[in-house]
Amino acid sequence: xxxxxRIDGVDxxxxxxxxxxxxxxxxxxxxxxxxxxxxxxxxxxAGAGGSSDTVSAPMPGKVTKxxxxxGTAVKVGQAVxxxxxxxMEYTLxxxxxxxxxxxxxxxxxxxxxxxxxxxxxxxxxx
Amino acid sequence: MTKMPGKFSRIAIANxxxxxxxxxxxxxxxxxETVLLHSEADINSRAYRMxxxxxxxxxxxxxxxxxxxxxxxxxxxxxxxxxxxxGFGFLSENADFAEAVEKAGMTFIGPSAESIRSLGxxxxxxxxxxxxxxxxxxxxQGENQEVAHxxxxxxxxxxxxxxxxxxxxxxxxxxxxxxxxxxAELIESAQREAQSAFGSPKVFLEKYLDxxxxxxxxIFGDSSGQVIHFFDRECSVQRRHQKIIEEATSxxxxxxxxxxxxxxxxxxxxxxxxxxxxTVEFLLQDGEFYLLEVNTRLQVEHPVTEEVMGVDLVxxxxxxxxGDFIHDPKQVRIPRGHxxxxxxxxxxxxxxxxxxxxxxxxxxxxxxxxxxxxxxxxQGDVITPFYDPMIAKVIVWDENRPxxxxxxxxVLKDSxxxxxxxNIPYLIEILSHKEFVMGTMTTRFIETYFAEAxxxxxLSETEKKIAEGALLQLRGGGASEAAMATSPWSSFWRGI
Numbered sequence: 093x094x095x096x097x098r099i100d101g102v103d104x105x106x107x108x109x110x111x112x113x114x115x116x117x118x119x120x121x122x123x124x125x126x127x128x129x130x131x132x133x134x135x136x137x138a139g140a141g142g143s144s145d146t147v148s149a150p151m152p153g154k155v156t157k158x159x160x161x162x163g164t165a166v167k168v169g170q171a172v173x174x175x176x177x178x179x180m181e182y183t184l185x186x187x188x189x190x191x192x193x194x195x196x197x198x199x200x201x202x203x204x205x206x207x208x209x210x211x212x213x214x215x216x217x218x
Numbered sequence: 219m220t221k222m223p224g225k226f227s228r229i230a231i232a233n234x235x236x237x238x239x240x241x242x243x244x245x246x247x248x249x250x251e252t253v254l255l256h257s258e259a260d261i262n263s264r265a266y267r268m269x270x271x272x273x274x275x276x277x278x279x280x281x282x283x284x285x286x287x288x289x290x291x292x293x294x295x296x297x298x299x300x301x302x303x304x305g306f307g308f309l310s311e312n313a314d315f316a317e318a319v320e321k322a323g324m325t326f327i328g329p330s331a332e333s334i335r336s337l338g339x340x341x342x343x344x345x346x347x348x349x350x351x352x353x354x355x356x357x358x359q360g361e362n363q364e365v366a367h368x369x370x371x372x373x374x375x376x377x378x379x380x381x382x383x384x385x386x387x388x389x390x391x392x393x394x395x396x397x398x399x400x401x402a403e404l405i406e407s408a409q410r411e412a413q414s415a416f417g418s419p420k421v422f423l424e425k426y427l428d429x430x431x432x433x434x435x436x437i438f439g440d441s442s443g444q445v446i447h448f449f450d451r452e453c454s455v456q457r458r459h460q461k462i463i464e465e466a467t468s469x470x471x472x473x474x475x476x477x478x479x480x481x482x483x484x485x486x487x488x489x490x491x492x493x494x495x496x497t498v499e500f501l502l503q504d505g506e507f508y509l510l511e512v513n514t515r516l517q518v519e520h521p522v523t524e525e526v527m528g529v530d531l532v533x534x535x536x537x538x539x540x541g542d543f544i545h546d547p548k549q550v551r552i553p554r555g556h557x558x559x560x561x562x563x564x565x566x567x568x569x570x571x572x573x574x575x576x577x578x579x580x581x582x583x584x585x586x587x588x589x590x591x592x593x594x595x596x597q598g599d600v601i602t603p604f605y606d607p608m609i610a611k612v613i614v615w616d617e618n619r620p621x622x623x624x625x626x627x628x629v630l631k632d633s634x635x636x637x638x639x640x641n642i643p644y645l646i647e648i649l650s651h652k653e654f655v656m657g658t659m660t661t662r663f664i665e666t667y668f669a670e671a672x673x674x675x676x677l678s679e680t681e682k683k684i685a686e687g688a689l690l691q692l693r694g695g696g697a698s699e700a701a702m703a704t705s706p707w708s709s710f711w712r713g714i
Contacts, residue, residue: 097688099684109636122631123642128689150572151575174410176411177573178607179414179606180411180573
């Protein structure tokens, strides 16, 4: 809905909507979101950052190919699995050197945003 | 031996999203009823609400619905349609589909199955072009699809090499190989994407031109078989070989190049006995042009041509299929002004463009002179992960290119989409980039200047206060002074 917010005597018109705990605001040609519970700018959803020993789904989609198995030694930047969403393929890569600890998805699985897909045991030496 | 179909009273649409809406509008103007052949996932969409009739042809996965020839043909027959419009993507360039539609006694709105086979298959098209004397990019178009053989061919052509889906278009099943180490993985990936998007894993290879512009000609073959062109579009702004911004006409063509390329486009279309709307794509580098491919269908970016030429390509397609569209020789066809289209993708530009799905909240496409919106979803509809992320197209027209760019930036800033993230901030950055403004961009423009995810600018103090005030009002707090000391939220904004 359209809102009018007065700041220092000046009215600012904006579009705003609360959806599932996220506040959407459009003002002055820009759209941004905020977490309405914390008042913080919406965190990047899990999966974007994720912890570096975990490869998680950066979007909802389907797992189309697993390139590693449990126990496979991997290097930074190595492709570990392929996902498909909205008709495009996305290759997910690991961020650390190590060995594959566990795989919690299978080819053909429809996975949710942020789901942990592959866990990597970091190499012993730092 | 084609029978004269006569006037249609009901047309089935084998597509979804904004293009289905576009076709419904054309049919409505012609007084023709529509039947939307949709998947289970698409009941929350504008096309579903606008069509005269709707028939569910299968579940969400494309292979079981939008890519299923029997499901589409049977759906159209059951609804009593006399013709099927395939839109773009899905089965629009599938000769078997065109044939199945005709066999079932209906009319396929598009070129004949024979034309699709000779021109639409990227491999056959190149053979035809060779005969017609059109310049081609060096490559491999053989039948041997074994990965090892394809790698061998790629080495022979010399990297960088591009691998493409033979049956494809729209950037799917297309990968750039820069060295032999990645070749196998990329070729296999292209084959899988090709299979998933077009139902055929066949690919071919091409030398990658590294500073080319993508320029295409809109061609149209009328009911009598006469092919003319409706000038050019430039679509050099591409990411992962998918177009993002298109314009008509190209800022890069000299009169001489425009004439020669237009003639070449009509020549190959005429050899291919082309009927209806099609596009001949070229790469232009160092003043030389090469045939890229022919798209035997309506193109996503057709509106920019419609804007500068003052035509309605979708209505022309329908009338041509009915057997009553002949090019008017007295009509002088000269492009007027400049038109730009931006594709609105449901994705997060601040996270490298990962798809964004979910329930659409408030949506606003502000009206104004020279603005046109093609969109498939309204507030309350759901953007699902099953299909292409393009949810809308914004098209502007103005008297010249600088003004059209200026208008587009304003229009994008005024457009509101809540519920899913969109590439609008990304589009605004591109439109403001010096190279785009000068019109000198090549197909490597995005990878050169926009390889990294956009950096999200921090919120200003004013924006934070507006958000705070908005939240209070949405929660029933009424109009308020945002900076009230008693605000329960004020503490949250500190130290962000």
